Amino acid sequence: MATSPVLPKLVGTRVKRREDPRLIQGKGTYVDDVKIVGMQYVAFKRSDVAHGRILSIDTKAAEAMEGVEAVFTGKQIAEFVKPMPIGTPFPSPEHRVVATDVVRFGGEAVAVVVAKDRYVARDAADAITVQYETLPAVVDPEAALAGKPTVIHEKFANNVAIGPIPGGTGVAPDGSKVDDSAIDAAFKKAEIVISQRMLNQRLAPSAMEPRGVVAHYEAGKGTMTIWSSTQNPHILRTFIAMMNGMGENEVRAIAPEVGGGFGAKINIYAEEYVVAGLSKRLEMPLKWIEDRSEAFVATIHGRDILGYVDLAAKRDGTVLGLKLRLIADIGAYNMLLTAAIPTLTMLMANATYAFPAIRVTLTEVFTNKTPTDAYRGAGRPEATYFVERAMDMLAKELKMDPAEVRRKNFIPKDQFPFQTHMGAVYDSGDYEKALDKALETANWAQLKQERDKARAEGRLMGIGLSMYVEVCGIGPSASLPTGGWEHAQVTIERDGRITAMTGASPHGQGNETTFAQMLADQFSVPFEHVTILHGDTGVVKQGIGTFGSRSQAVGGAALNLAGGKVKTKMAKFAAALLEAHEDDLVFEDGRISVKGAPAKGKSFAEVASYAYIPVPLPPGLEPGLSEEAFFEPSNNTYPFGCHIALLEIDRQTGEPHLRRLVAVDDAGNLINPLIVEGQIHGGLAQGIGQAMIEEVVYGEDGQLLTGSFMDYAMPRAIDFPRFELGNTVTPTPVNPLGAKGCGEAGTLGSTPAIVSAAVDALSEFGVKHIDMMLRPEKLWRIIQGGQA
């Protein structure tokens, strides 16, 4: 018998990423690296007013420039590109891919140029002159709800996009019946009520690679190939086909290397429709690459939800009820999932607690700003922030330990699956364990001493703590307009190598590594023998994509299922070859052999070869080893955790310094702890960024004041302490891997923990709440005796 090396089990280990060798040598191919013979470049002329009626557009100078192929106004584009489709069932105003009559946010496209290179295209766009009748800009979402200063979309009175939608205790799932008795009773019984208005401010997702698209319509074949920096090429294919009157079988969408997405690259954007539509019309390959300045206005923003929180409690810290009134400033239009994101804030308002009653109402409002949509966390950080800040305020008011107030109100671990007031069924959880692990990791008692010692020295030091639970692994098909499954195909090639295809299209998550780890273990073959293909609808038959921390929980599970199917078939071939029963076989170290008789076996490659040259063909079997699977999860997953922050504020300047950040996260079973750490770190960085320095700011005239990296504070290495991580493991029962997802976790607990730490640090000034971000000026004013 041939001896084969013993293969280590890879699932659960820190395998180095196989994506890295190409990326660290500059050999990755991002969309701007794609070049096609005869390709021309597209540039957009964008509105420089926030709200205005287009009076005239003069394109003559642009058309006359050498190297300009064509110029189109919005009206001309509208002749062949339909208005923007959306992915939610909510009512939506017409949204032209390029504005035709009225512009509704600064940066909305008004004309398009096609030219021989990007420099000429930009020059020509700049040479277009547009006359506007400036209209009043709607900037303040609460004034907007009174129709002030104007109404943006005729059919949406008082700028109300949706709502108010009620949810929670006493509200029928379809909203048809609203019974206030439980929530009213909770507040009647209250011994203490915490009330606070909080803003979860607007952010710019800012993937380091801006968006970009290359479209190549081949008239001879009637096919379109589109490369885009997208998180979901299959969804892109569906929409591009629909918008161009083509079949999905005539469109191939490719997500090459994608330089970060963070939710912002889920959307199918106007530029994708325009570039594809123009490529078809002009019958030439076209490229458009977003400038960073364009990204700040033309790529969706995240968050921007106002929360009015009321928390009713007893003096022993037991919460009786939560009221949350949400006003989401969604900007000028509905994008793909815009309307749905704040509904996730509603869904997660139950947080980690067994509150007796909850009532949430949500109103979404149009303003003259860039539309919002999914940004890492997407609705869940907002819910976490509102509830956890209120819990912290309750603890402060009662002079209780913030950890103990939480502990008193947790959903007990024996209550899972847990039906929440908000309609979610939490799959599994042990919140007390995560809290205890975080307190232990931070050394809570010592942390408090450290704070008190610093205070005794006159320093402004504070600690903050936050629990979180999020909804991930989205989800059953009922929860997504595209379907909530994921697809995979696993092929054992003739030589025993494995090719696997996944619809989960990564943009930095390292799926090529984690998925190969799983399959290598499933078949007990070398890691190097497994190839993962993704991001190309011409290769991967079906897919949904990567968002909502679903790659592993849904995409990984689909691969596991497809792998299981092909393994079953391979065992039948091996059984025929070994004259054994398939149930008696083991796959071990690159061999398939009879259990207890390792000498009676064949190499993996020998069995694979037999499956493709099946002489004789075992009865009831087709030749070949390739199987596919669609995994439909029975539920979402609900990862959770606890984050703790230690923050110091400079008494002289108001400058905040994050001294420590402890994060304990429970993402269920982990496939690759190294990659999970990276995901947690990245989420923390974005959460800390939101708490401390990031904010999209508009002027009263609707002009974006933070329109470049000179004005929008992107976190730098020097802005962070070394993160201290811990984890607990509570597997989910909703998928065969027990994995819950970890991509967004870091953004949830870190923000309220940091703001609570800042409030704690400034407690001597009697401050109860500070809105993000923690601008030094704001903190300095509090120190000087003013208000936040």
Added chain:
Amino acid sequence: MAKVSVTVNGKVRTADVEPRTLLVHFLRESLNLTGTHVGCDTSQCGACTVFVDGRSAKSCTIFAVQADGSSVTTIEGLAKDGQLHPLQEGFWEEHGLQCGYCTPGMIMSAANLLNDTPKPTETQIREGISGNFCRCTGYQHIVNAIQFAAGKR
């Protein structure tokens, strides 16, 4: 058009470019060296960082004509004889990248830092790469990667 001649990764490259052509576009478009990326238009992000005459420089802030006669090293020129540069090794070992878009510029800046300060403290590392943005990693694994490379020298 202006004629420029630049030694890139050890080879003399000559091309006719518009005088306003940025060095990064000369590298990416004229020479097809697409490892150097563009992440902003205000010289903040550092994705385009290369070496010009032995010092790191943001290639979006330099015209190709300004680099005439210079020696430029890009990410493609860092590995020697199939051997990864210690920083490349460090980024791989320590999971110093996720999407990889900022990585070439980050590695070039880190190389400059280690040239100036072979054994940097963690704070020196964090300050040294603060001209380069990464949105994925939270920088901790990047710091580890640079420490790994410093430890190999």
